Amino acid sequence: MEKDILNLWDLKKSDCNRLIERALTFKRDRKSLSKYRPLVGKSMGLLFEKASTRTRISFETAMNQLGGATIYLNPKDTQLSRNEPIKDTARVLSGYLDILVVRTYSQKIIEDMAAWASIPVINALTDSYHPCQILSDVMTIVEKFDTYEGLTVAWIGDGNNVANSWINISAILGLNLILACPENYMPDPEIIKKARNEGCGNIKLTTDPVQAATNADVINTDVWASMGQESQIEARKKLFKPYQVNASLVAHAKKHAAIMHCLPAHRDEEITDDILEGPNTLVWPQAENKMFMHKAVLEELLIESDR
Ligand code: CP
Ligand code: NVA
Secondary structure, eight states: OOSOBSSSTTOOHHHHHHHHHHHHHHHHTTTTTTTOOTTTTOEEEEEESSOOSHHHHHHHHHHHHTTOEEEEEOGGGSGGGGTOOHHHHHHHHHHHOSEEEEEOSOHHHHHHHHHHOSSOEEESOOSSOOHHHHHHHHHHHHHHHSOOTTOEEEEESOOOHHHHHHHHHHHHHTOEEEEEOOGGGOOOHHHHHHHHHHOOOEEEEESOHHHHHTTOSEEEEOOSSOTTOGGGHHHHHHHHGGGOBOHHHHTTSOTTOEEEEOSOOOBTTTBOHHHHTSTTBOHHHHHHHHHHHHHHHHHHHHTGGGO
């Protein structure tokens, strides 16, 4: 694998499959692996410019359980807040840390960070991508259905960072993905183009949520306004209303269709409470699985690549 995980384009299908299998093993064998400490002596920095509950805590717990140390870096408390350049910060942190997990705004920031860092840099969400989320989401699908092959995943709502990463993984793994988004809120056209030119997935776009939901095996959604878009919340609430994942929309999907949401959710906005909490919800294992996937990612980047 590449040094960094900035998006999923650099991963091959075999890399994704290996990480998914390893994450499932970490979950299944959690008792027998409870003393597995391959990362003793390694340190992970977490530089988060946006809020996080799941990603940050699951990365920290994953590293702690594998024996490594974690250092949370609030950018406001570092010299980044006083305009120290990213290229200087990245080189200095590379001297102290073994790996750096970054949540930030533009993809360019994390690309610059990775270009100047000699240690692996992991994208914990940017405005463009959320790669580790989608790796663990596909793990959750495999856990539920035993495979991702042949399944149809529907994305309903905003064509945002999480949607972009779904397009990314669908192109790599060959998933059937159909996205229903309002006309001016489609995913990044460059990412769609790349997926269609270079990928093997079957990726469709529509503005019709019923078309996307029909016969889907998985219904996936996310907030209508992502972090950084707070000023658009009220306008988006009106515009996205037809894209709410509710009982009447889910009725078009297959009977067993799993409901996914990376969380945090806004109940009765993008998803109704009865569907989020309903019998087909996968959101709680989906959240839990992030920790197992992060263990697989840390092991891969900090050990496997040394072998
Ligand atoms: N799904 C997710 O990334 O959640 P957090 O923002 O809490 O990390
Ligand atoms: N699209 C959301 C995902 C949060 C995990 C955001 O960027 O805020």
